[in-house]
Amino acid sequence: MSTPRIVVTGIGATSPLGGTAPDSWSGLLAGESGTHTLTHDWVEQYQLPVTFAAEAKVRPDTVLDRPVAKRLDPASQLAMVAALEAWQDAGSPEVDPDRLGVDFATGIGGVWTLLDAWDTLREKGPRRVMPMTVPMLMPNAAAGNLSLHFNARAYARTVASACASSTESLVNAFEHLRAGLADVVIAGGTESAIHPITLAAFASMQALSRRNDSPETASRPTSIDRDGFVMGEGAGALILETEEHAKARGARIYATMVGGGVTADSYHITANDPEGKGAARAVHMALDVAGASVGDVTHINAHATSTPVGDPNEYQALRAVFGSRVEEIPTSATKAATGHLLGGTGALEAIFTVLALRDRVAPPTINITEQDPEVPFRLSGTPTPLSSGDHLAITNSFGFGGHNAVAAFASV
Structure with missing residues (x-):
């Protein structure tokens, strides 16, 4: 029995740049x-050292029906949107519920629900803590609620591997489809963690940019004066099917998902x-599964978080795979525009990768004043046209814990 080909038939996103994928x-x-100064009272209340972030441009509770939104943490709200x-973009496919799966990730989960409940407990006592607190804060809440809404009964699985989470979920969905566990999968990731505790914690470890002015x-990924990442918020979802x-069913196909690789550093x-x-092993794995060579890759969506250490490390990894050709492949570092969505970032960047293949254009990387000579990716401040022929692209995600995940897509 031949291994089925896996295609992308629907995309959805809510991000700091817009409330939809388009x-x-x-x-x-x-x-x-999508980054701006935060206007919440708690920024001044806690005298946070970082006063900005990339919040979702459209609040999810303004999109969802009120009764639905009230029962979901903001992370699950974003996932549902x-x-x-x-799903609608894919044509609302008719599929046997037993053949519909969910692979949906998060890095942190319902942090707002958890910490709001703690405040309620301290200020008003245990009787005032909401009965729905645990179902709202648990990391698998997004996957579980999507399974309920779409009547997906094949499975509903959650990956929590920090900033690699949603790319790993896409790779899992790809493998689940190839293994015959489902015909259609709703895959992606979400995060809503722009909260005083996470901003304070990331700032304490010197991970965040401090450009409050x-x-x-x-x-500013790869820029010589980069000083840390920007917290982002949002979700991305892809409909994958054989x-x-x-x-x-006559579906429109955006691209083919041709490979994926997941590894661990076991370093720090x-x-x-x-x-x-x-x-590097994760990239090689993705290409091996795709039956492709390193010379076939024509576009890269880099993880490129804008941290002083992370950006050159990614360059070294890709140079180990592609050699000096890595400096010739049109590359995009889209976190410059969106900030870092943590567990949701891989899904959003996979959507950007799919659309880059569809439109034959590598999106721009903004904010590079002077590119660091130690990170000489081929980046551009304006969209870079790709040729009209066939293309193969990879998108990279790396997370705390040493998690590495790479997804590969081919044009149609």
Whole structure:
């Protein structure tokens, strides 16, 4: 029995650039920044050292029906908004519930629900803690609620591997489809963790940019004066299905998912391996599964968080794979525009990668004043046209804990 081909038939996103996938893509191509100064009272109340972030441009509770939104943590709200868009974009496929799966990730989960409940407990006592607190804060809440809403009974699985989470969920969905566990999968990731405790914690470990005077330009991957990442928020969802199932129902196909690789560094709990061995293995795995060579890759969406250490480490990993050709492949570092969505970032960047293949254009990387000679990716401040032929692209995600995940897509 031959291994089925896996295709992308629907996309949905809610991000700092827009409330839908098309709006997010348009904002990215236009060189917009989703980062701004935070206006919440708690920024001044806690005297946070970092006063900006990239919040979702459209609040999810303004999109969802009020009764639905009230029973979901903001992270699950964002997941529902993205998945509803992706499902509709795919044509709302008719599929046997036992053949519909969910692979949906998060890095942190319902942090707002958890900490709001703690405040309620301290201020008002245990009787005032909401009965729905645990179902709202648990990391699998997004996957579980998507399974309930879409009547997905094949499975509903959650990955929590920090910033690699949603790319790993995409790879899992790809493997689950190839293994015959489902015909259609709702895959992606979400995060809503722009909270005083997370901002304070990331700032304490010197991970965040401190450009409070210029938040729009704070995320500057590969720039020689980069000083940390920008916290982002949002969700991305992709409808993946076997090509046979998609063609049988006459679905539009955006791209083919052709491979994925997941590895671990086993090096440090927060720092990635400076030699990039684990990341390089993940790229090789994705290409091996795709039956492709390193010379076939024509576009890269880099993880590129804008941290002083992470960006050059990723370059070293990719140079180990591609050699000096890595400096010739059109590359995009889209966190410059969106900030870092943590567990949701891989899904959003996979959508950007799919749309880059569809439109034959590598999106721009904003905010590079002077590119670091130690990170000489081929980046551009304006969209870079790709040729009209066939293309193969990879998107990288690396997370605390030494997690590496790479997804590969081919044009149609």
